[in-house]
Amino acid sequence: MISPAALNKxxxxxxxxxxxxxxxxxxxxxxxxxxxxxxxxSGSGKSTFIKMLNRFVVxxxxxxxxxxxxxxxxxxxxxxxAAAMLPQAPVLFxxxxxxxxxxxxxxxxxxxxxxxxxxxxxxxxxxxxxxNENSATLSGGEIQRISLARIILQDPEIFxxxxxxxxxxxxxxxxxxxxxxxxxxxxRKTAVIVSHSLEIAEKYSDEILMVNGRGVFHK
Amino acid sequence: MNQGxxxxxxxxxxxxxxxxxxxxWYIKLRKMGREWEVVTATVRMTLQLIAVGYVLSYIFERxxxxxxxxxxxxxxxxxxxxxxxxxxxxxxxxxxKIIVISMVGGNLVSIIFFLFAVIRLSPWYDPRxxxxxxxxxxxxxxxGISLGVFKMIEGFRSRREKIEAALMLGALxxxxxxDVVNSAxxxxxxxxxxxxxxxxxxxxxxxxxxxxxxxxxPVTAIKYQLVIMLAxxxxxxxxxxxxxxxxxxxxxxxxxQLAL
Numbered sequence: 216m217i218s219p220a221a222l223n224k225x226x227x228x229x230x231x232x233x234x235x236x237x238x239x240x241x242x243x244x245x246x247x248x249x250x251x252x253x254x255x256x257s258g259s260g261k262s263t264f265i266k267m268l269n270r271f272v273v274x275x276x277x278x279x280x281x282x283x284x285x286x287x288x289x290x291x292x293x294x295x296x297a298a299a300m301l302p303q304a305p306v307l308f309x310x311x312x313x314x315x316x317x318x319x320x321x322x323x324x325x326x327x328x329x330x331x332x333x334x335x336x337x338x339x340x341x342x343x344x345x346x347n348e349n350s351a352t353l354s355g356g357e358i359q360r361i362s363l364a365r366i367i368l369q370d371p372e373i374f375x376x377x378x379x380x381x382x383x384x385x386x387x388x389x390x391x392x393x394x395x396x397x398x399x400x401x402x403r404k405t406a407v408i409v410s411h412s413l414e415i416a417e418k419y420s421d422e423i424l425m426v427n428g429r430g431v432f433h434k
Numbered sequence: 435m436n437q438g439x440x441x442x443x444x445x446x447x448x449x450x451x452x453x454x455x456x457x458x459w460y461i462k463l464r465k466m467g468r469e470w471e472v473v474t475a476t477v478r479m480t481l482q483l484i485a486v487g488y489v490l491s492y493i494f495e496r497x498x499x500x501x502x503x504x505x506x507x508x509x510x511x512x513x514x515x516x517x518x519x520x521x522x523x524x525x526x527x528x529x530x531k532i533i534v535i536s537m538v539g540g541n542l543v544s545i546i547f548f549l550f551a552v553i554r555l556s557p558w559y560d561p562r563x564x565x566x567x568x569x570x571x572x573x574x575x576x577x578g579i580s581l582g583v584f585k586m587i588e589g590f591r592s593r594r595e596k597i598e599a600a601l602m603l604g605a606l607x608x609x610x611x612x613d614v615v616n617s618a619x620x621x622x623x624x625x626x627x628x629x630x631x632x633x634x635x636x637x638x639x640x641x642x643x644x645x646x647x648x649x650x651x652p653v654t655a656i657k658y659q660l661v662i663m664l665a666x667x668x669x670x671x672x673x674x675x676x677x678x679x680x681x682x683x684x685x686x687x688x689x690x691q692l693a694l
Binding site: 271318366 | 595596598599600601602603604605606609610689690691
């Protein structure tokens with residue numbers, strides 16, 4: 216597929232960047248407005264690789280550029296407000312569903328979403344819960360979905376999602392991934408999504424980065 | 435003193451140790467293996483109090499400003515040393531420095547405020563007031579800050595995932611650490627609040643009891659107790675707030691990561 220010139224903008228560029236002997240990226244680019252999947256076996260360094268995108272891991276060799284700037288020279292908090300990340304083990308913030316949904320906006324000091332928007336986000340992630348319901352009783356899969364809804368409501372420029380559907384059953388996973396990726400494309404956002412499943416990656420991605428013991432490669 | 439308090443003879447004091455013997459006998463009987471701890475604690479208490487008795491009568495008789503100040507400085511040094519020992523986890527140099535600054539800063543402000551603005555000591559260095567009141571302020575702050583430090587370090591460890599998840603969404607360290615910081619403050623101040631609630635009903639505080647035994651009018655004793663409790667609450671809060679304010683940033687590095 217040939218991208219129109221306007222879409223041909225790079226967000227991240229890796230040049231001989233690596234961290235210890237866990238991950239090495241000789242050359243890789245993550246493009247704006249695209250959904251890039253990162254895939255590979257467990258223990259191959261996928262999580263470490265994507266943490267280089269928000270400075271949770273700092274390369275000890277080579278350079279990672281964010282919009283042509285060395286990522287090390289950026290304010291890490293501004294970087295993370297642009298490129299928000301959902302960790303592999305999602306967590307709850309606060310007591311109610313509402314508390315959990317507004318947390319991202321609070322952390323990034325944005326205006327809080329209204330109820331309408333929150334309900335919309337819950338629909339995208341297929342979570343049938345009231346805003347005032349207690350969140351302590353949510354299951355693992357529900358916590359994962361509420362975390363996805365939270366990051367959607369935070370509305371960052373770049374979504375970094377680490378195994379966002381790992382606790383969902385096959386059918387729900389398909390629905391949620393389709394909805395979330397549809398939403399990200401519709402809003403012209405950029406996404407970097409880790410998945411251990413090459414099948415899912417091939418189905419929903421514009422680009423795939425393969426991670427294995429030797430490094431990170433464009434597929 | 436003025437109403438002729440019953441002086442206890444040495445023999446009578448020795449008689450009071452009977453209960454310690456009872457405790458030791460019971461521990462031996464149950465083979466709990468703690469008898470040496472009881473013996474050491476008893477001996478330490480006895481020697482420390484005898485020593486302090488002599489030191490205090492020496493200082494009270496002379497009443498020099500520098501003696502009072504040195505006594506308070508020594509108490510402060512002992513308190514800080516005790517905090518380092520009581521917090522079981524190893525503390526970084528930076529955190530230790532912050533503990534010293536917070537203790538000295540918080541204690542100094544409340545000692546100055548309560549001794550000079552509230553009680554209005556004259557002469558300012560009168561050891562009979564200066565030393566015991568400073569001692570209570572320093573001692574309670576020591577307990578408070580120890581609890582606060584422990585709770586803070588423990589909180590950063592146990593809530594690591596949550597703090598990191600907040601950072602990943604762009605939270606600043608102050609916001610990401612909010613829960614940990616609040617619970618550290620709670621842990622430090624709670625014992626003081628609890629003793630304020632129970633005071634006068636559940637127990638009569640030691641200082642007040644002492645003053646009443648010494649023949650002072652209970653109403654005067656109560657006024658002192660009130661002032662002291664407020665001084666303790668103020669000092670504990672101040673030392674812990676200072677500690678939290680300066681220390682929470684040391685848990686984050688320049689890359690905005692949680693550094694434990």
